[in-house]
């Protein structure tokens with residue numbers, strides 16, 4: 589689906605990362621565990637000049653754990669890469685992230701060689717939450733040092749461990765068509781850049797084949813997986829509208845309202861734990877040359 593969203597500050601973010609990267613030891617790329625492939629920024633590999641990378645699959649509490657394990661194994665098999673899964677608001681596991689960075693750059697230790705980490709991720713992936721959890725109210729230091737732009741802030745996590753935060757960055761165009769709806773469904777894309785009904789229909793097209801039991805339980809459809817899988821996407825949205833009382837005066841179904849319900853239920857995990865893409869999907873995109 590078409591999403592046009594590259595606001596001016598994204599260019600500034602890109603520039604800020606490009607300038608900061610030469611002094612960085614480890615890059616933390618925060619990904620959404622429900623859509624690790626689509627939430628990975630293809631520009632980042634180019635910008636971060638192949639620095640050791642920690643992939644953090646955040647919002648693991650919302651994702652399907654079997655898929656999360658598969659994604660972790662896949663990333664951890666890559667050179668100079670470690671991957672961990674987190675719920676960013678959970679303090680103890682978040683501290684594991686510091687240990688993982690230290691493993692990626694073992695020579696950086698002590699006040700003369702502090703660990704310098706850059707954290708990147710798309711909007712809404714949980715960067716602020718994670719930083720607040722990690723810093724546990726330690727004062728964030730901002731802007732008082734040469735080269736730190738208003739776009740960045742430096743957070744001191746330990747005496748010899750600095751974290752640079754960058755604003756969330758999406759990319760100029762969505763290369764893989766399916767990624768557009770997944771990003772929109774997850775809440776990463778500004779509300780004005782997509783049509784909620786269109787996104788909900790794409791989402792249902794996926795859910796009916798992969799998570800039919802969750803749809804049945806949430807909306808009391810009273811249908812088995814085969815019957816749900818055989819429904820047209822429009823038909824399914826209409827049934828959800830009826831089951832949820834999304835009806836306008838005159839009895840017409842309010843499909844916009846039904847779409848909002850489906851998207852809200854996905855984002856809050858009221859629907860259950862859902863992952864929107866598998867490692868195999870991602871490998872197929874790579875094989876088709878849709879990603880670098």
Ligand code: G4P
Pocket residue numbers: 646647648649650674675676677709710711712713714715716717718756
């Ligand atoms: P950002 O800085 O990358 O833009 O993201 P931010 O931390 O603001 O997080 C965006 C939303 O995602 C917030 O919800 C936040 O609570 C939620 N979030 C972050 N990490 C996790 C996680 O690991 N698990 C879950 N379930 N949610 C997470 P919000 O609805 O926008 O705000 P609020 O509910 O915190 O008020």
